[in-house]
Amino acid sequence: MADRISDYYTLPLDDWIEFFVKDWLVPNFRPVFQAVQWPIDQVLGGLEAFLLWLPYPVFVVVVPLIAWRVAGGGVALFTLLSLLFIDLLGIWRETMVTLAMILTAVAFCVLVGVPLGILAARSDRFASIIRPVLDIMQTIPPFVYLVPIVMLFGVGIVPGVIATIIFALPPVIRLTNLGIRQVQAELVEAGLAFGSTRRQLLFEIQIPLALRTIMAGLNQTLMLSLSMVVIAALIGAGGLGLTVFTGLGRLDIGRATLGGIGIVLLAIMLDRITQALGEGRQARRPGVKNTLIRLFKGLFQGSRAYDERR
Amino acid sequence: MSIDTTGNDAARKEAKVRVEHLYKVFGAQPDDTLRRLQAGETKDRIYADTGSVAAVADVSFDVHQGEIFVVMGLSGSGKSTLIRCINRLIEPTRGRILIDDEDIVGLDAEALRRLRRDKLSMVFQHFALFPHKSVGENVEYGLKIRGMPARERRDKALKALEQVGLAAHADVPPDNLSGGMQQRVGLARGLAVDPELMLMDEPFSALDPLIRRDMQDELLVLQQRLRMTIIFITHDLHEALRLGDRIAIMKDGRFVQLGTPEAIVARPADDYVAAFTRDVDRARVFRARALRRDAEALGPEASVEKARERLAQLERTALYVIDAHDRPQGVVRRASLESAAAPTLEALLERDFPTAHEDQELVELYDVCATGLPVALVDGEGRLTGVVEPLEVFRLLGGNGGESDGGEAMGDTASRPSEHAGSLEMRRRNHG
Numbered sequence A: 001m002a003d004r005i006s007d008y009y010t011l012p013l014d015d016w017i018e019f020f021v022k023d024w025l026v027p028n029f030r031p032v033f034q035a036v037q038w039p040i041d042q043v044l045g046g047l048e049a050f051l052l053w054l055p056y057p058v059f060v061v062v063v064p065l066i067a068w069r070v071a072g073g074g075v076a077l078f079t080l081l082s083l084l085f086i087d088l089l090g091i092w093r094e095t096m097v098t099l100a101m102i103l104t105a106v107a108f109c110v111l112v113g114v115p116l117g118i119l120a121a122r123s124d125r126f127a128s129i130i131r132p133v134l135d136i137m138q139t140i141p142p143f144v145y146l147v148p149i150v151m152l153f154g155v156g157i158v159p160g161v162i163a164t165i166i167f168a169l170p171p172v173i174r175l176t177n178l179g180i181r182q183v184q185a186e187l188v189e190a191g192l193a194f195g196s197t198r199r200q201l202l203f204e205i206q207i208p209l210a211l212r213t214i215m216a217g218l219n220q221t222l223m224l225s226l227s228m229v230v231i232a233a234l235i236g237a238g239g240l241g242l243t244v245f246t247g248l249g250r251l252d253i254g255r256a257t258l259g260g261i262g263i264v265l266l267a268i269m270l271d272r273i274t275q276a277l278g279e280g281r282q283a284r285r286p287g288v289k290n291t292l293i294r295l296f297k298g299l300f301q302g303s304r305a306y307d308e309r310r
Numbered sequence B: 001m002s003i004d005t006t007g008n009d010a011a012r013k014e015a016k017v018r019v020e021h022l023y024k025v026f027g028a029q030p031d032d033t034l035r036r037l038q039a040g041e042t043k044d045r046i047y048a049d050t051g052s053v054a055a056v057a058d059v060s061f062d063v064h065q066g067e068i069f070v071v072m073g074l075s076g077s078g079k080s081t082l083i084r085c086i087n088r089l090i091e092p093t094r095g096r097i098l099i100d101d102e103d104i105v106g107l108d109a110e111a112l113r114r115l116r117r118d119k120l121s122m123v124f125q126h127f128a129l130f131p132h133k134s135v136g137e138n139v140e141y142g143l144k145i146r147g148m149p150a151r152e153r154r155d156k157a158l159k160a161l162e163q164v165g166l167a168a169h170a171d172v173p174p175d176n177l178s179g180g181m182q183q184r185v186g187l188a189r190g191l192a193v194d195p196e197l198m199l200m201d202e203p204f205s206a207l208d209p210l211i212r213r214d215m216q217d218e219l220l221v222l223q224q225r226l227r228m229t230i231i232f233i234t235h236d237l238h239e240a241l242r243l244g245d246r247i248a249i250m251k252d253g254r255f256v257q258l259g260t261p262e263a264i265v266a267r268p269a270d271d272y273v274a275a276f277t278r279d280v281d282r283a284r285v286f287r288a289r290a291l292r293r294d295a296e297a298l299g300p301e302a303s304v305e306k307a308r309e310r311l312a313q314l315e316r317t318a319l320y321v322i323d324a325h326d327r328p329q330g331v332v333r334r335a336s337l338e339s340a341a342a343p344t345l346e347a348l349l350e351r352d353f354p355t356a357h358e359d360q361e362l363v364e365l366y367d368v369c370a371t372g373l374p375v376a377l378v379d380g381e382g383r384l385t386g387v388v389e390p391l392e393v394f395r396l397l398g399g400n401g402g403e404s405d406g407g408e409a410m411g412d413t414a415s416r417p418s419e420h421a422g423s424l425e426m427r428r429r430n431h432g
Helices: A013-053 A056-071 A073-088 A092-122 A124-139 A142-153 A157-181 A185-193 A198-227 A229-234 A240-249 A253-280 A288-309 B009-014 B030-038 B043-050 B079-086 B109-118 B135-145 B150-163 B179-192 B209-226 B237-243 B261-266 B271-277 B304-314 B334-339 B362-369 B390-397 B417-421
Strands: B015-026 B053-064 B068-073 B094-099 B120-123 B197-201 B229-234 B246-251 B254-259 B318-322 B328-333 B355-357 B375-378 B384-388 B407-409
Touching (some): A013 A092, A013 A142, A056 A073, A056 A253, A073 A253, A092 A124, A092 A157, A092 A198, A092 A229, A092 A240, A092 A253, A142 A157, A142 A229, A157 A198, A185 B120, A198 A229, A198 A253, A198 B135, A229 A240, A229 A253, A240 A253, B015 B030, B015 B079, B030 B043, B030 B053, B043 B053, B053 B068, B053 B079, B053 B229, B068 B079, B079 B094, B079 B197, B079 B229, B120 B179, B135 B150, B135 B179, B150 B179, B179 B197, B179 B209, B209 B237, B237 B261, B246 B261, B246 B271, B254 B261, B304 B318, B304 B334, B328 B334, B355 B362, B362 B375, B362 B390
Parallel strands (some): B068 B229, B068 B246, B120 B197, B197 B229, B355 B375
Antiparallel strands (some): B015 B094, B246 B254, B254 B407, B375 B384
């Protein structure tokens, strides 16, 4: 056989990485990582408590109403039926836990991703630095970084959310960058020609015009974070992911499918609503205020008519 | 290559914008390109050798307070780059740009922003209206940037919209309007900030011909009232001739000729300019004043003998008689003076004589020229200011040169805009 380099020498990269993470990163920076965990923990805890506290009938009325306002009658009906079905399956609690996880992850993705995207749009150098990082984040299998995440953050639902954030962050950065760069050059020139500051340019012109694209990125981020639900369950996150995971462990096809159905329904609902949010800017519907006024006027007149009839 | 500023104080004071030896090079090594340009290499040659594009090469000019200065050139001539250098949307490579005697090339970002906000505005070829804002909000934009309170800027925006006849459309999105209306909004947005200098980058080029003509008329009407200082870019010579108080013809990054519309049509600096002016309707470019001669009128009390004497001396066919207030009373022909033996001038006077205003286009003089009598030029108060001989009208239209002054060919090596700046005769539009 032909000699290969590895017959004489193999690079001990695995040892180095292990050393780097175990003997340097963990002992020296654990407090930093713990501190990062804190805000996520707070938001997640609050959101989860709120969603679980929210009485079921309120949720089933309010969410389809929102869907109707944003995305129209069809999506609203679908949302209503999905929510009823989820409850019928007996996985309401798990769905709420998962929803809280997803919303937390997306919120932090936006919080971190939009500013990074803006930065990338403004600076070609920053864009060229961040691009390979995003490529790695999107291609590296999540299982690879689950181990260091457990080492640094421990197990539980918050490390699950952190893994989700890493996985789901790239689209919102990429599409924010893209959206701002795609704003017509002449419009940016117009803004500059009238003496806008960079901030005014950003908030008056660039972000409003990039909003559709940014919302598309948000939608992608949302979908990616949903696909992380099961993987996050591996390191102790609960919710629908856990249902699937335990079903898998016990070869309980029924339970695994229930979890799967919940995830899919949640995904479709969130997707339709956020997509409509992105497009809704253009198609102006009657405002919320007007709708409410009309509703109350109607109720008032109805009750008066009722009184008069008596 | 120094600018002559001595003895030109009057012109200097008047110059709202002064551009001196401006260069803009797109490419990796601008210094090298500048050296080649100064050595006289052509733009194409430089591009072939270095890959650098010399978009603007040694351009100098003054823009006077209250005039429309038109830069006319074909695509690729560097005119859009030039106008963007003036508010530094594009950074000049070398040269000075003075606005109110302040060199704006050296301004830091904050000072530049203030200059743009407080003194300049711009109108764009493709309108560049913000699609997410209503028409009113678009017009308000420059004022909002200045931090003006919402109500005040709304009022100002509505006033600006009124000037372009669109006040009723303030609350619709700009996409709902036609192209011509959209550019009116662009114009209103530029006007709302009361700019000291308005930059117009081919504002009417994207409109269809009829609308374009309307917009040109509208701009002239506005300009009569507002007397703005405007730098106007176009690729259309007819537009340049209609709008410009002075016109610069640009080719390959340089000014080929700078002068009044009359001067450019009457004396094109080279074949390139001549190719453009060949099919220009001269009767619409030249105004009666271009052919004005001193009237040599007679006073009301002049005798027949004196009239005969003056006519012979001046070798004219007819003379005007004016009253004590310089108003023309009538005209006497040489023929009638020689044949008749009337005792007084009064009896020979023809009271039905052709008149015109100095600012009228020659095309409007055809009718009055048909009488064969010299046309009396009168000013706003009816005073005789000169005469135009009908024959000269036709001679000028035939292409045998005009008498107007103010042309200047731009040499390849040196251009000295300030030398002639004082003597340029501006075409006045507001009659009286």
